[in-house]
Each structure stands twice: as C-alpha cells, then as structure tokens.
Amino acid sequence: MFRIVLASTSPFRRALLDRLGLAYEVARPAFDEIAPEGLPPVACARAFAEGKALSLAAAHEGALIIGADQALDLDGELLRKPASLDEAADQLGRLAGRAHALHTAVAVHAPPGLPLAPGEPRTLAEVVTVELRVRPLDRAQIRRYVALDRPIGSAGGYLFEKHGPWLFDDVRHADETAIVGLPLVPLCRLLRRFGVDPLGLPAPA
Template identity: 40%
Template structure:
C-alpha cells in the first residue's frame, strides 16, 4: 500500500518571526499574505480578537489554496482588558512601554489551522503572562532605538534584548510569546492530517 502524499503547508502570514518559528519543524511550507482587516470589533476582548483574526487569516488563504493545510496566527497584548497591537511608530512604542512598566500583561497568542478540502478548521489560544520591570524613560528610549520593535505587539521582542525589560514570563507553550505557539500548532496540524514529526525533512 502506497502512503498518500502529505498535503502542502502554507503559513498565512508574512511575519518573519512566525516564519522562523515554523522553520523549526523542518516541514516544507510557503508563506502567503492573508490580507485581513485587523481592526477590533466594538467591545471585542483581546482573546476574542486574536482568535477571530487567526481564523480569518487561515480562512482567507485557504480560499485561495483549498487543498493545502493553512496556518493562521495572531497576537494581541491584553492591557487591562484593552487590546494593544503593533505600535508602528516610535512614539506609540514609547507610550506602550510606559503603560506596561511595572505591570503584568497577558499576550493572547492564537493559532488556527484550516484545511478546506476536508472541512477541518480549529483554533487554539496560548495566553502568556509577562511581568514588566519598572522602566524609566532612558531605558525605554535606549531599547527602542536599538531594537526598533515597531512590528511587535507590545513593543518588546523577548527573543532578543527585550528580555531585559522583563522580570518574568509564564507560559505552557514556550514559543507563543514570539508569535506562534508551536506545541499547539503541532497538535492542530496532526488533527488536520499533517504529522509534523513524520513529515519533517
């Protein structure tokens, strides 16, 4: 009996952080921009926003590639129940870090997997609690000038110098804070019919 070929895998994101994380699984994949409006809905919680956008991204790409297994992901910083996304500018990043100084923030990282040809779709949420040190303006300014993390929710890259802004991270999925929770992603891929371990090259 000949084993059926593995379905193709697509990451519904052009984020270099998510691409680098998915490369750890040693699965062949391509990245496709999902073209999804990321505006929060009125009254939408950060967790609900992250889940909705992750699924919307996976569905958008899946419509173009119905025979592929598509991963969508999104991350929203939860600051006192208010969604905080990518700052985009230096000034917004300063404001974000000032607001988060000395606080515990929950980064809501969601992942979705969609496979249109079988009707499979599922989502998972990987919340990460992050405790920020009390930061002074000089530290914030120096960090932002060095790293320019304007494409990161919450303005901090924990995988590089941003770790020095923090006093603790609590998570059961260690890559979630970087942008793609790989433990949950692997579980969803297996459910969709693509075993990461057996498909690795």
C-alpha cells in the same frame, strides 16, 4: 500530504515553523486587523488568527493554511499594535512595572478535499496566554530599547525574540514559542487533527 501555507511573512514565525521540519510556503494574508469594538483581547487574537488563515483559502484551495496573531491584554484592555516608534514607547511606558497577558492564537484551515471526522470544523484554533511583568523602566531606558529593536507592529511594543528579555522581571509560561508568535505545541496538536504527523509512520522493523 496536503501543501502547507503559512499566512505570515514574519521571519520569526518562519524560524519557529522551520523547527517542525515540514515543507511549507509563505504568503501574506489578505486580512485587515480591525477589532470590533468591545471584543475581548483573547477573542481578538483568535479571530485575527482565523481571519488570516481564511483570507488565503480561495487563493490556496488545496492547502492547509496556518494563521497566527497576538493580542496584548492590560487589565482587560486591548493594546493595539503600535504603528510608530512613539506609540511603541508609549505602550512600554504603560506596561513598565506592571503585569500583562499576551494572548497568542494559532489557527489551521483545512482544504475542501481533506476528509474530516463527523462534526469536525474546517478551521481549528487554540489560544495560549502568557503572563509577563515588565520591570520598572524610565523614559530614557524605553527610548533606548525602542531605538534598538524598532518594535513597530509588535504587540506591546516589544520583541521578545530580540532584545526584549531585558525588559522583563518575570514570565509565566512554559512555551516561549507563544511569546514569539507561533505556539508550536498547540500547532502540532491542530495539524495532527488534520492528519499531519511526521511521527505517524510505522516504526522500522
């Protein structure tokens, strides 16, 4: 089996990937998250996930590389990840009382030595979209939450994997792993296309 590299240093993504029982390495992607002007949020999530995986291809030539990213979509507008607590509070202020879409993309890049089916690309990706509605919040509530979770660099200015569920009235999707940042069912689907399947061994007699 080929080595697997997770192009992320997020402890939350690592905790999710641990659930699959695969041996893997972790590396920080050499990728700048700069979205081209006018790129739709869903396309941005996919491009960033693919970009993170591809950024490590040269340094990890013999590995399957997993990249993932998220983009928050507020009525078609991409909200960039907050770089400070003030920006996180401002984003939550905009989201309060409103619905938004969180697009989470996962990509897997295959090494040159892995044989593929005819026409199969070496980089595969899927995007999962979750619809969330933030409950009405006043400025004091937002400030208390931001101080609690310090969600700098997190799409929307919240961390669902920590105290974030207190912020929401409704979440519409069956896969909570997508909200955290690494949708496991699509990831397993992509890995199987590259031959990684712990259940693919013959059943014992």
